[in-house]
Amino acid sequence: MPSRMRLEIGEQPEALRRTIGSLTPRIGELEKLAARTRQVLFIARGSSDNAAVYGRYLVESHTGRLATLAAPSIATTYRRRIDLDGVLAVAISQSGRTEEIVETLDWAKACGARTVAVTNGQGSPLAESADVALLTEAGEELAVPATKTYTTQLAALSVLGAGLGADVDLADLDRVPDEIERLIEATEASESLALIVEELSKVQGVVVSARGLAFGTALEVALKLKEACYLHAMGLSYADLLHGPIAVVDETTPALVLGVEGSPVLEGTAALAARVVGAGARAYGIGGGSELAGASSLALPGPGLPEWTAPLALVVPGQLLVEKLARRLGINPDVPRGLNKVTQTGA
Structure with missing residues (x-):
């Protein structure tokens, strides 16, 4: 029987079609809200924080606005007021019910920010709080x-980027669901997937690395491997x-390296994989075409998408790898120990 996680990986193309279809008509609304702002503050935790890293790179590389990641404790624990006039605060939470994130968005509004919520929780406190x-x-x-x-959070942030004036072609976003369908099939058909799973089942640690717009994907895959x-x-x-930290990469600690074809950081990404292999360690590539695959010990395919939308699909081979590795290790990936769907961090 497939795990619930594997089923939900397969549901992503349709979920993205719905999300992209419902949100792209709201670009004009976002343009109006952001008209008097000059920089973006992302508020998130966990996987949503990794999505925010993508949002930050997208905003800074394609809109010319400064974007930063918030430290929620400034609002919830230190309770310091900061001048956020001219700031667009974007809170990201899959449930919309994480109290720390809701409180931090309310704090940002009280400090003068315009506010946006990205959430799967319709009618949630976060959705109700945002402009x-x-x-x-x-x-x-x-x-x-x-x-x-x-x-789908990444898709929402892609739409946000367009609303902030990103120099992108929205047709690229429409291609993502079909590309994920292709990538799921190609990854599961790859002989490298089973080989990487088997090799990772014998180690206790792994370094996951990328740069630029793919960096948030590396953080997300690392989080999934931990979870x-x-x-x-x-x-x-x-x-x-x-x-x-490259000193920790050795014959017992491999590296998982992610890249995007056509990215200005791909050359350095492939050079990292080659350095890892040259040091006697294993490097597993995801994406990056023949350049990264040729520098890696084993490689999984990546999306044929431009860099700004590639992270929406680049994470998928990593998700499949994590799900199969968990099952190989005798772990139920649907209910990892010590975790709940909604995490409350407290004050």
């Missing part, structure tokens, strides 16, 4: 590890990895 709520159409997600709620497979997975930009 504009971008409701994703993922449907109910039962597995604890986020899959379709994560990718569902109980591996010591470290998600790092390859620039940070080269500043010392």
Whole structure:
């Protein structure tokens, strides 16, 4: 029997079609809301925080606006007021019921920010609090590890980027669901998938690395490996990895390296994989075409999408890898130990 996580991975194309279809007509509304703002503040935790990393790179690389990640404790614990005039605060939460995120968005509004919520929780406190709520159409997600709620969040952030004036072609976004369908089939047909799963089943730790718009994907895959497979997975930009932590990569600690064809950081991504292999360790590539595959020990396919939308699909081979590895390890990926669907961090 397939796991609930695997079923929900397969539901992503249709969830994305619904989400993209419902949100792209709201670009004009976002343009109006953001007209008097000059920078973006993302508020999130967990997988939503990894989505926010994608949002930050998209906003800064394609709209020319400064974007930053919030520290919610400034609002909820230190209770410090900050001048947020001219800021668009974007809170991301799959449930819309994480109290810390709701409180931080309310704080941002009180500090002068315009506010946007990205959530799968229609009628949730977060959706009700925001000036504009971008409701994703993922449907109910039962597995604890986020899959379709994560990718639909990325779709919502892609629409947000367009509303902020990103120099992108929205037709690229419409291609994503079909590309994910193709990628699921191609990944599961790849002989490398079973080989990587078998090799990772014998290690306790792995480094997951990327850079630029793919960096949030590396963080998300690392989080899933920790959540569902109980591996010591470290998600790092390859620039940070080269500043010392690469010392942990050896014959017992492989690297999972993610890349996007056509990206300006692909050359460095492939060079990292080659360095890992040259040091006697294993490097597993995801995406990046023949350049990254040729530098890696084993590789999984990636999406044929431009860099700005590639992260919506690039995460999918990682999701499939995590689900199969968890089952290989005798772990139920649907209900990892110690986790709930909605996490409350407290004050």
